[in-house]
Amino acid sequence: MASEKTLLLVGGTSDIGRATAQVYASAGWRVALTARNEADARRNADDISARTGQDVDVHRLDILDGEGLDAFVRGLPVLPDTVVCVVGELGDQARGQTDSAHATLLMRTNFEGPALLLGLLAERFAARGSGTIVGVSSVAGDRGRASNYLYGAAKAGFTAFLSGLRNRLAPAGIRVITVKPGFVRTQMTAGMKLPPVLTAEPDEVGRAIFRAAEKGGGDVVYVRPIWRLVMLVIGLIPERVFKRLRL
Amino acid sequence: MRELAGWGRYPRHRSDLIAPPDPSRAAAAAAGRTGLIARGNGRAYGDAAIGDRVTLHTGGLDRIRSFDRLSGRIRAEAGVLLANLLDIVVPAGFFPPVVPGTKLVTIGGMIASDVHGKNHHRDGGFGDHVEELTLALPDGSTMVCGPEQNAELFWATVGGMGLTGTILDATFRLKRIETGWMRQTTLAAPDLSSAMRALEETEDFTYVVAWIDCLARGSSLGRSLIYAAEHATLADIDALRPGADPFPTKKAGRLSVPLDLPSFTLNRLSVAAFNEIYYRAGARKVGAPQLIPWEPYFFPLDGIGDWNRIYGSRGFVQYQCVIPTDRARQVLEEVLVRSSQQGTASFLAVLKKLGAGRGDLSFPMDGFTLTLDLPVSDTVFPLLDELDRLVVEAGGRLYLAKDARQSRETFEAGYPGLVRFRDTRQAIGAAGRLSSKLSARLGI
Numbered sequence: 001m002a003s004e005k006t007l008l009l010v011g012g013t014s015d016i017g018r019a020t021a022q023v024y025a026s027a028g029w030r031v032a033l034t035a036r037n038e039a040d041a042r043r044n045a046d047d048i049s050a051r052t053g054q055d056v057d058v059h060r061l062d063i064l065d066g067e068g069l070d071a072f073v074r075g076l077p078v079l080p081d082t083v084v085c086v087v088g089e090l091g092d093q094a095r096g097q098t099d100s101a102h103a104t105l106l107m108r109t110n111f112e113g114p115a116l117l118l119g120l121l122a123e124r125f126a127a128r129g130s131g132t133i134v135g136v137s138s139v140a141g142d143r144g145r146a147s148n149y150l151y152g153a154a155k156a157g158f159t160a161f162l163s164g165l166r167n168r169l170a171p172a173g174i175r176v177i178t179v180k181p182g183f184v185r186t187q188m189t190a191g192m193k194l195p196p197v198l199t200a201e202p203d204e205v206g207r208a209i210f211r212a213a214e215k216g217g218g219d220v221v222y223v224r225p226i227w228r229l230v231m232l233v234i235g236l237i238p239e240r241v242f243k244r245l246r247l
Numbered sequence: 248m249r250e251l252a253g254w255g256r257y258p259r260h261r262s263d264l265i266a267p268p269d270p271s272r273a274a275a276a277a278a279g280r281t282g283l284i285a286r287g288n289g290r291a292y293g294d295a296a297i298g299d300r301v302t303l304h305t306g307g308l309d310r311i312r313s314f315d316r317l318s319g320r321i322r323a324e325a326g327v328l329l330a331n332l333l334d335i336v337v338p339a340g341f342f343p344p345v346v347p348g349t350k351l352v353t354i355g356g357m358i359a360s361d362v363h364g365k366n367h368h369r370d371g372g373f374g375d376h377v378e379e380l381t382l383a384l385p386d387g388s389t390m391v392c393g394p395e396q397n398a399e400l401f402w403a404t405v406g407g408m409g410l411t412g413t414i415l416d417a418t419f420r421l422k423r424i425e426t427g428w429m430r431q432t433t434l435a436a437p438d439l440s441s442a443m444r445a446l447e448e449t450e451d452f453t454y455v456v457a458w459i460d461c462l463a464r465g466s467s468l469g470r471s472l473i474y475a476a477e478h479a480t481l482a483d484i485d486a487l488r489p490g491a492d493p494f495p496t497k498k499a500g501r502l503s504v505p506l507d508l509p510s511f512t513l514n515r516l517s518v519a520a521f522n523e524i525y526y527r528a529g530a531r532k533v534g535a536p537q538l539i540p541w542e543p544y545f546f547p548l549d550g551i552g553d554w555n556r557i558y559g560s561r562g563f564v565q566y567q568c569v570i571p572t573d574r575a576r577q578v579l580e581e582v583l584v585r586s587s588q589q590g591t592a593s594f595l596a597v598l599k600k601l602g603a604g605r606g607d608l609s610f611p612m613d614g615f616t617l618t619l620d621l622p623v624s625d626t627v628f629p630l631l632d633e634l635d636r637l638v639v640e641a642g643g644r645l646y647l648a649k650d651a652r653q654s655r656e657t658f659e660a661g662y663p664g665l666v667r668f669r670d671t672r673q674a675i676g677a678a679g680r681l682s683s684k685l686s687a688r689l690g691i
Contacts, residue, residue: 040269043312046312050313050314050335053316053339187268190266
């Protein structure tokens with residue numbers, strides 16, 4: 001199909017990545033998954049392919065390979081219509097407080113890598129004059145909290161990056177969407193006690209991404225609308241009170 | 248440690264629970280552990296899927312690895328739910344060769360229990376259709392087996408209740424269907440003998456099952472409706488329901504069920520009255536074939552969320568036995584009489600004809616199988632022990648996927664393949680390493 005649209009899904013072994021790719025493939029898109037480990041991504045690609053009848057490609061990519069990102073983008077067989085980056089690493093806050101290597105890993109995985117890659121793709125989209133960029137950030141980036149501020153700070157950086165990119169490229173017709181899923185039931189949160197009302201299934205996130213990116217949804221998406229309210233309230237708490245809360 | 252139970256919510260045991268995210272980690276999890284058993288969606292009724300020490304949940308193994316839409320060959324990881332698989336294959340014009348009475352089971356569980364369907368008399372068990380499977384052995388290595396390779400291990404694994412290793416994935420062939428409808432013919436049988444005769448006379452149908460009204464006594468004992476069905480062809484739709492969508496959506500399907508059988512019958516109030524009406528309503532449809540969507544036909548109870556809870560907090564046991572054909576009428580009659588004398592007796596029972604089973608511990612044998620639901624009470628266990636004696640004496644056996652309470656003696660008498668099964672377990676180092684509460688209870 002000449003008119004087949006293409007998606008590049010960065011982070012193809014994550015639960016959100018898998019669900020998002022599935023939504024796109026079901027809608028007839030040609031999907032390519034990226035992952036550090038090709039075999040793990042292949043497992044998801046096969047599954048999506050079996051379920052939808054669509055071919056799914058796999059590209060090896062290490063988001064931390066700063067030097068290699070440009071080569072990766074240049075080596076893509078097609079420049080995608082949409083790129084969705086779901087890369088993220090919650091990590092271990094306590095460990096990161098004393099272990100700089102771990103803190104660096106969190107900052108690079110959650111901010112540096114995704115921002116650099118999407119930045120490179122944005123230039124190509126701008127040159128072509130079309131394209132949609134979706135970055136999965138986090139409500140954790142809306143305000144730093146004791147329990148996860150390394151992760152939150154990196155996500156805050158990513159959110160700001162996406163905001164700036166959107167501001168710059170809107171006139172060129174390039175859409176940039178920031179998605180803040182809130183709690184999601186995934187491997188990353190396995191074993192945590194999550195409040196059901198605030199917790200989305202990966203599939204819900206995938207559908208929210210597709211709606212926002214391909215059906216003209218908003219620029220900043222909270223997968224469950226209640227999160228916008230929750231974060232508004234959290235944002236309004238005066239710092240002198242906030243600093244005393246256990247969050 | 249987690250408290251786990253089967254679908255019958257009896258018994259409950261504590262066990263460690265692990266949930267590996269992929270097949271390689273599921274395989275590695277077996278190494279260095281003892282008392283491990285795999286658990287799919289927890290639909291075995293008793294203690295089959297509770298590890299003696301560790302329970303390996305296969306939910307992470309939920310990928311379909313390939314689906315050839317021309318040949319119908321599909322390869323799926325063990326934790327894929329049948330419901331999920333059906334959502335994909337039915338619209339593509341395929342149907343699994345065998346499905347049990349619920350679609351909320353995993354592929355791994357279907358093999359481990361060698362599940363049978365309403366077509367067992369024609370098509371055998373699910374295991375008969377598996378071309379190959381990947382098994383994680385107790386030492387953490389994996390082995391591919393099937394009827395053509397490592398056949399001994401394969402036939403121990405089919406029906407082997409997870410006791411030969413963790414099934415990681417399986418390849419099997421689907422059958423083609425033209426539509427998502429079933430063409431159902433209903434027969435009424437006024438008593439047990441005629442029900443059994445009707446099951447034998449309808450053997451040419453692919454799917455046959457009888458629902459027995461357990462509240463009918465005396466000369467009406469065993470009064471049944473027999474449902475015989477085929478996958479409907481496009482020509483059937485033209486003849487019986489012109490213009491209908493060949494693949495009914497779920498909503499349309501639900502609306503078109505004439506009687507929502509279980510939600511009515513499982514309400515304990517007015518059961519007798521309902522059974523009477525149900526029998527008469529069914530009897531009126533006798534002869535004229537009807538079109539029914541596949542979902543309510545195969546999985547009537549799945550439409551009702553947690554139907555296992557209606558039996559109260561003590562849970563229930565499902566008693567499923569098979570009796571060789573020549574002794575079946577006499578023994579099943581006795582089973583029905585004795586269970587109906589029990590105040591808390593089952594009010595609906597399912598009767599089916601089975602063919603021979605292939606796996607060492609496969610449940611089916613040439614004969615008739617009867618299924619009863621009984622709430623757990625102080626009197627139910629002595630009653631079931633009595634029924635067991637009848638079953639053993641007739642050369643029959645009980646279905647391990649349903650079992651929560653049979654004795655070692657009953658089990659050993661019913662499963663002559665146990666000797667070979669134990670040998671195979673020895674040979675692969677599974678004895679003492681892979682064990683469930685069921686295998687510990689039965690001394691497997």
